[in-house]
Amino acid sequence: MTANDGSTGVTECDSYLDQYEVCMQATLPSHQFTQQQNGIRRQRTAWKTLAESPFKKQALAHVCRQAITTARGEFQTCTWTGGL
Numbered sequence: 001m002t003a004n005d006g007s008t009g010v011t012e013c014d015s016y017l018d019q020y021e022v023c024m025q026a027t028l029p030s031h032q033f034t035q036q037q038n039g040i041r042r043q044r045t046a047w048k049t050l051a052e053s054p055f056k057k058q059a060l061a062h063v064c065r066q067a068i069t070t071a072r073g074e075f076q077t078c079t080w081t082g083g084l
Contacts, residue, residue, distance in 0.1 A: 008044055009051040012064035015082050017044055020071060023078035 007014050017040055024036045047064075051057045068083035 006044065006048065008047040008060070010047065010057050010060045010064060012061040012068075012082065013044075013047050013051075016064040016067045016071070017047075019068065019078070019080055019082075023071070023075050023080075027075070027077065 008017070021037065021040050024040075025033050028036060047060055051060055065082060065084050068080050071078075072080040072083060
């Protein structure tokens with residue numbers, strides 16, 4: 001289950017961060033997962049701040065779809081939906 005730390009305002013980015021968190025929780029020891037989870041929260045906040053205009057939201061959506069595609073190759077033991 002992912003942290004309830006809000007939406008970035010970009011569906012694709014929320015999806016990526018949620019899937020990444022689930023993947024890390026399943027694959028990392030608990031002390032490393034806690035560090036990753038803090039990073040995920042910081043990323044969510046940063047993307048929320050960036051998603052201030054329709055153009056920036058569209059650009060972030062593309063970045064996050066690409067991130068899902070990249071993660072699918074890097075973390076093959078996890079299930080990833082979406083992407084490019």
